[in-house]
Amino acid sequence: MLTVFMTKAKAKIEHLGDSGVDIVESSGRLGVFLFNTLSRLWMYRFPLEETIKQLLFIGARTVPLILISGLFTGMVIALQFYDTLIRFGSVDLLGAAVAMSLIRELGPVMAALMVIARVGSATCAEIGIMRNEQQFDALDCMAIDSYHYVMLPRLLAAIVSVPLLTAMFDTFGIGGGYIVGVLIHGVSDGAFLVGMADTIVWNDVWMGIVKSFLFGLVIMSVCLSKGFYLHIEQKQSGAVGVSQATTQAVVLSAVLMLFVDYIVSSLML
Amino acid sequence: MTSSNKNIIEVNNLVTHYGDRQILNGIDFSVEKGEIRVIMGGSGSGKSTLLNHMLALLTPTSGSIVIDNVDVVNANRKTLLKLRQKMGVAFQGGALFSSMTVGENIKLPLQHHTKLDEHTIDIMTRLKLELMNLAGFEDLMPSELSGGMLKRAGLARAVIMDPKLLFFDEPSAGLDPVTAVELDELILKLRDAMNMTIIVVTHELESAFKIADRITVLFDGEIAITGTVDEIKNSKDVRIQNMINRRARDEHLDADEYIKRLTTGKN
Ligand SMILES: Nc1ncnc2c1ncn2[C@@H]1O[C@H](COP(=O)(O)OP(=O)(O)OP(=O)(O)O)[C@@H](O)[C@H]1O
Ligand SMILES: [Mg+2]
Numbered sequence: 001m002l003t004v005f006m007t008k009a010k011a012k013i014e015h016l017g018d019s020g021v022d023i024v025e026s027s028g029r030l031g032v033f034l035f036n037t038l039s040r041l042w043m044y045r046f047p048l049e050e051t052i053k054q055l056l057f058i059g060a061r062t063v064p065l066i067l068i069s070g071l072f073t074g075m076v077i078a079l080q081f082y083d084t085l086i087r088f089g090s091v092d093l094l095g096a097a098v099a100m101s102l103i104r105e106l107g108p109v110m111a112a113l114m115v116i117a118r119v120g121s122a123t124c125a126e127i128g129i130m131r132n133e134q135q136f137d138a139l140d141c142m143a144i145d146s147y148h149y150v151m152l153p154r155l156l157a158a159i160v161s162v163p164l165l166t167a168m169f170d171t172f173g174i175g176g177g178y179i180v181g182v183l184i185h186g187v188s189d190g191a192f193l194v195g196m197a198d199t200i201v202w203n204d205v206w207m208g209i210v211k212s213f214l215f216g217l218v219i220m221s222v223c224l225s226k227g228f229y230l231h232i233e234q235k236q237s238g239a240v241g242v243s244q245a246t247t248q249a250v251v252l253s254a255v256l257m258l259f260v261d262y263i264v265s266s267l268m269l
Numbered sequence: 270m271t272s273s274n275k276n277i278i279e280v281n282n283l284v285t286h287y288g289d290r291q292i293l294n295g296i297d298f299s300v301e302k303g304e305i306r307v308i309m310g311g312s313g314s315g316k317s318t319l320l321n322h323m324l325a326l327l328t329p330t331s332g333s334i335v336i337d338n339v340d341v342v343n344a345n346r347k348t349l350l351k352l353r354q355k356m357g358v359a360f361q362g363g364a365l366f367s368s369m370t371v372g373e374n375i376k377l378p379l380q381h382h383t384k385l386d387e388h389t390i391d392i393m394t395r396l397k398l399e400l401m402n403l404a405g406f407e408d409l410m411p412s413e414l415s416g417g418m419l420k421r422a423g424l425a426r427a428v429i430m431d432p433k434l435l436f437f438d439e440p441s442a443g444l445d446p447v448t449a450v451e452l453d454e455l456i457l458k459l460r461d462a463m464n465m466t467i468i469v470v471t472h473e474l475e476s477a478f479k480i481a482d483r484i485t486v487l488f489d490g491e492i493a494i495t496g497t498v499d500e501i502k503n504s505k506d507v508r509i510q511n512m513i514n515r516r517a518r519d520e521h522l523d524a525d526e527y528i529k530r531l532t533t534g535k536n
Contacts, residue, residue, distance in 0.1 A: 129367070137326050138364035142378045142426075143353035149381075 026233065033225040034217075037155055040148040050153035058119045058154070059161030063168065065114050070169035073110055074176025077101060082185055091181075095192035096199035098177035099170075103200060103208045105265070107170040112215035112257050114169075115162055116250055120223040123154060124249035127227025128242040136228070151228070155220050162216030163209055170208070207268045214264065215257050222253040277302045277434060277466050278323065283332035285318060292318045293490045295332070305460055305467045307477040309512070310487030316470045317361075319487070320438060323468070324358060325349055337433065354382055357427035361438040363419035365411040365426070372398070372407030375426045382430065397425040402451070417444045421452070428459060435459065435467045441476050449473065453480050474513065478502075486512070 081097045127150070130136060139146045174196070181187040226233070226249035227242075234241035280298035284291065292315045300306045308316050321327045323334060325341040334341045339352045365374045376394045379385060385393075398404050401421040411419060420440065427435060440456065441449035453476050459465050471477050477484055478498050485495040488508055494501065501509065 126368075133362060133367075134360050134364040135366055137321075137324070138358065138360055138426075140326060141324055141353055141356065141358040142381070143350045144377070144381050 026229075029229055029232075030221060030225050033151075033228065034221045037147045037151045037221070037224075040145065040152045044145065044148045047148060047153045047156075050149065051156050054153045054157035055161055058115070058157045059164060062115060062118050062161070062165055065118055066111060066165045066169050067172050069110060069114055070107075070172035071176040073106060073169070074098060074102065074173030074178075075180045077106065077173075078177035078180035082181060082187070091185075091187050092191040092195055094181045094187050095174075095177070095194075095196035098181070099174050099196045099200055100204060102170045102173040102177075103204050105261075107166050107173060108208050108211040108215055109258070109261060111166040111169040111212065112162060112219060113254065115158070115165065115216070116219055116223075116253050116257070119158070120219050120253055121246050121250050123220070124223040124227040124246045125242055127224055128230045128245045131227060131230045132238065132242065146228075151224055154224060155217070158216040158220035159213060160216075162219070163212040166208060166212035203268070207264065210268070211261060211264050214260050218256050218260055219253045222256060223249045226252070275301055277337055278468070279333075279335040280319075280323065281333045281335075283319070283322065283334065284330045285315075285322060285327065286330050287318075291330075291490065293322075293329075296490075296492055298485065298492065298495075300466060300468060302466055303460065303464055304482045305456065305469065305480050307481035307484045308468065308470045308487065309472070309474075309477055309484060310493075311512075314487040315490045316487055317438065320436060320468070320470055324356070324436065325353075354378075354430060355433045357430065357432035357435045359420070359424040359427040359435070359437045359440070361442070362416075363411065363423035365419060365422055367411055370408050370410055371403070371414065371422050374411065375407070375422065375429055378426065378430050393429065397429050401425045401455070417448045420444070424452075424455070428463075428465075431463055433466060435465050437467065437469045439470055439472065441471060441473045449476060452476075456480050474515075 078094065078098050081094055081101075082091060085091045085093055085097065130150075136146050136150075139149065178189070178192060182189045182192050226245045230241055230245050231237070234244050236244065276299045278298070278300040280296055283293050283296040283298070285293040296319065298319070308319065310316050318327070322329055323336065323341070325334075325344070329342060332342075337352060337355065339348055341349065341352065344352070365371065366377075369377070372394055375397060376390050379390045379393060383390075394407065395404070398407055401424060403418060403421055403425065406414065406418065406422075411422070414422060424437065424440075427437070437456070440452050444452065456467060456469065457480055460467055469477075469480065481498055483495060483497055484501050486493045486501070486509055493506055493508060494504055496504070502513065504510065
């Protein structure tokens with residue numbers, strides 16, 4: 001009995017290292033991937049046309065989702081803050097509280113989550129299928145650089161559009177807060193708006209911009225590289241491999257995004 | 270070096286691995302300019318592996334690969350890019366980009382590597398589509414094409430830059446006999462009209478005998494024979510006779526051993 005337990009425990013311990021090696025390997029790959037992609041910025045001409053195409057896909061088509069989720073997020077946090085603030089008799093702070101939490105924290109994080117759901121998963125699946133169907137081999141053989149032609153435009157589009165989407169999320173969120181606070185619960189609209197304008201300083205906005213910029217970078221590079229390295233990282237090939245890679249990409253980009261969120265907050269607060 | 274002038278491809282003592290498994294065991298392989306060379310061999314014998322190494326998509330364990338006087342194993346990126354503009358590759362499934370129309374796929378190399386204006390590019394694209402019997406399909410998406418059409422579209426893309434060297438993986442696999450014959454004719458036409466050197470990987474004996482100048486047969490990661498169609502047909506090698514006469518591998522099997530293999534999964 002004891003020996004069985006010992007062998008099992010030993011096997012477990014022996015394999016502890018494996019996942020460690022996996023983590024180191026895949027973060028190494030992510031780093032190399034990011035470096036290769038960004039290095040194409042000065043190695044080739046700027047991929048303007050492709051980037052605009054991707055901006056349309058990543059940015060423009062995500063707008064409706066961002067607007068709706070922004071509105072509801074703003075409404076629900078206004079409701080929660082109202083319920084808390086009224087106990088202290090300070091509902092005048094509602095505008096400031098809603099705007100502050102949106103601009104610094106919720107806006108970037110929620111917008112990033114929406115981008116992961118709407119764009120990250122689709123991108124990873126698309127790239128993974130391209131890998132499966134030898135489309136990257138074909139690009140190599142045509143002497144067309146995959147990093148320059150496929151990866152860079154998507155990365156740039158994400159870096160540009162996530163901050164913009166975040167700004168829209170914030171705006172609609174504040175609008176939602178205004179609806180709940182001022183129109184539904186009768187907080188004075190002067191207090192709501194002036195309180196907000198007085199409290200928010202440039203540093204808060206700057207923090208939101210830095211975060212959303214980094215989120216765009218993290219999300220897109222994880223999702224792209226998970227698809228691109230499908231043939232190396234996934235045990236199964238074919239449809240199963242693509243679905244596993246996509247799941248991993250969504251989970252990893254969400255977790256990394258929150259990690260970066262904490263780092264940036266702690267550095268900037 | 271006179272031989273390197275005559276041979277456009279020179280592979281010497283190529284050894285390759287996937288992980289720990291050795292796939293090619295020291296292959297010597299050379300192709301002359303203007304030749305149509307067919308690579309044959311059983312499933313899993315390493316044909317695609319050899320092809321991928323010649324395309325510099327994989328790095329060998331040891332050995333050398335020289336294509337058009339370029340050592341592709343040690344070439345830097347720039348040299349490789351230059352070389353690849355002179356090579357065309359038609360992949361087994363076509364490997365067209367699913368987000369672009371057939372026409373956009375085919376003109377992609379021209380847009381990237383030439384300074385021709387859009388109009389000229391369009392004309393050249395249509396020319397190649399005509400050649401492949403695909404006229405009128407340029408605005409369809411790859412998902413709207415049949416398997417045989419995808420293959421021909423892939424071939425159109427491979428030859429759009431008029432390469433010196435064309436690689437073609439399994440041109441006739443999964444095609445109806447008429448289309449397969451058409452594709453063979455096309456390969457011959459490409460060589461005669463443009464003096465291309467063409468490497469074809471195929472399973473189809475009939476097609477191989479029809480198009481090949483010489484045939485190389487791979488078995489288990491080794492070259493069994495390289496020769497003209499007649500030399501292959503007259504070969505005394507049992508494995509090759511089996512292949513030609515479509516006989517199953519006659520493995521001598523002991524009944525006990527067979528039972529053991531089925532029950533334990535081990536030899
Ligand atoms: N990506 C890979 N990873 C690991 N092993 C591989 C890989 N690709 C091929 N192999 C192995 O290498 C050997 C040769 O494969 P290869 O694809 O070259 O065969 P092939 O001659 O092209 O066969 P087919 O006619 O079926 O296409 C096979 O045993 C296969 O299992
Ligand atoms: Mg093969």
